[in-house]
Amino acid sequence: MKQFWDERYAEKEFAYGKEPNQFLKENLHKLPKGKILFVDEGEGRNAVFAAQNGYEVVAFDYSESAKNKALTLAKEQNVRLDYLVSDVMDVPFETESFDAMVFIFAHFPTIIRKQAHQKLVSFLKPNGKILFEAFEKSQLQFTSGGPKELAMLFSEEEVKEEFSFVGFDFLKTAIIDLTEGPYHQGKGVVIRFIGTKHEKNE
Helix, strand or coil: CHHHHHHHHHCCCCCCCCCCCHHHHHHHHHCCCCEEEEECCCCCHHHHHHHHCCCEEEEEECCHHHHHHHHHHHHHCCCCCEEEECCHHHCCCCCCCEEEEEEECCCCCHHHHHHHHHHHHHCEEEEEEEEEEEEEHHHHHCCCCCCCCHHHCECHHHHHHHCCCEEEEEEEEEEEEEEECCCEEEEEEEEEEEEEECCCCC
């Protein structure tokens, strides 16, 4: 899988474009200004957007090609990113060190997914905010992108279970029109939420 992403991100064109994700663009202002972590950030379009809006941005992905593209985009836009190449289970961040966290189409293998989410949210301060968008299970009916394995897609029930330590400001499933580079085009089904980490992890 790592080779797949390295090859995709090594292409000259940005796989999902240079413009930020629409859900993030519309809702970034709801996240507290401060230190923000972008999970599985890919080529940097969302992290760069946050940096342009005054956030201290940290991002990670396990693809070196993704990091290179992200830093190129950051240089183009004259912003700074702290970008780490790491597998999700090995990221070395300090507990309760981020004010906000962004998951945009971060689909982890099922065997580690719940554990990965718990690990990542441990890096978030109490009352820190999460912004999340990922493909819902019925996305398999569409050709606009996302994993082709049902178990890697989400249901609302799975989101609630795997983020049980989060209070949801809202959680909804939506059919949207994707226009994000060559690999996210057309109608798709996503789950979106913005939430707040509880005072204590439960």
